[in-house]
Amino acid sequence: MSAPATASADNVVQLPQRAPIANGHLADADLDRWANRLARLLLAMGATAGERVALVVEPRIEAIVAEAAVRKIGAIPVAEHAPTPRFGITIREHRPALTDAVDWLVLDDRGTLRHYLVSSDAPLSGADLRAAS
Template sequence: MPSSAPRHPADKNAVVVSGPDTDLTAEELHRWSNRLARMLLGMGATAGAPIAIAIDSPVEAAVAERAITKVRGIPQPIENGVLPAGAVLGITHRARRTSLTDEVRWLILDEPATLRRYLVGSDSTITVADRSA
């Protein structure tokens, strides 16, 4: 899991996250994480809540981490299959989901319904009003 990408890099076109198949610029990370943050808010994500991350892709993990911080949640990677204490939401893929607990509500990134919602969701900046809606 990456630590955190730069918050406000000087060049929005600078690559801030790299993976085996793709790179993300600062602007792309911002837009992608806004879409995911809106989905988390729709699932009931709240400030201060730990949100589990069970994602192998470094690019998708960085997007998830940034989205969680945008909703003021606490990104918590799944380590050794152990769910973070207090987590009620999590982000993963279908391949990992079968080995994970049912104790949290999982956002499964590669489910067709999730992909559709993600692709049509707004990528505008998350506001205080968004977080309190």
């Protein structure tokens, strides 16, 4: 578990602490940590602020985390049908029907999961974002 941020940066979405996941609901603190991990994967792929990132994700919790991760890096979440972005987030079930012109991050791919699980869930810093640009 990461320690809470002591100073807020302009690019960090600070969410209030709530109870842990209960009855299928995602606590804000968990959403924040999961989105930080996924945001780091997007940055490692080369996604940057202002860039459009396609989202073709289910179920709902994964879609919420994916959108939060995209917004954390300052990118813009868009539908798959938007003018072709460089990057996208999806799941294996949808990948065969999607264009190869987009660099897809497949959430339930074994390699993605391996990288996700070892990524830091600490809040993104300005240095994290500058290193990617």
